[in-house]
Amino acid sequence: MILGYRWWYAAKLGERGWYLKSIARRPPVWWEGPHLVAPVAPRVLWCDCAFEAENERLALQSECGIYAFQNERRAIEFGQVFGARATGFAGDDYPVRGTVGLWGKVVEHEDGYRAEHAMIERLIVPRGILVHSAMGLCAPEVAAVYPASVLMDYDALGRRFGVEVEVGEGIEIVV
């Protein structure tokens, strides 16, 4: 098994509680448990459909696999470019990073992997999110820190995914 590093959004799905969902896929894929299987094994052919799929049919039939970076540093760097969708503002999605075990058909890239199977090994919730504005906006949410401890139910998330949720360094997001 190969270890990969990636982000999700943690979000409350109505009365059903806390789930993780993909950050790049449109529409998002909800992870209902620790193990996810790609509907089609990934192929070597390069695919960037996580950003380009314009309808659900294309997204579901894609051969992209489950994305993960090959090291934690690269995943953390990616976390700095989330943008406004991940401010952690109450009611928004909250970014969570972690480690996944990957197996089955796996396509190796320079910076990561696309895999057929992924199992969540570790979940790390940033302690807080500091929002910066690149354009000097003065919206109330800019320059605020959104503490995960207020916005998220760690235990519920951990129970669903079978891991003990850790609290990690805060992150900064530029919107």
Next chain:
Amino acid sequence: MKLGKVIRELDVEFDEDLIPQFDDVPSQPAPRPHPPVPTAVPV
């Protein structure tokens, strides 16, 4: 999420030893399925 150039395709075995043990988890963990579990869950 850009991963850069493709290097190679691999067939990777599932390794149960790398799955964390839950003895120290304070609350009831979710049951972890024993893969492979065929589903139609999208990526």
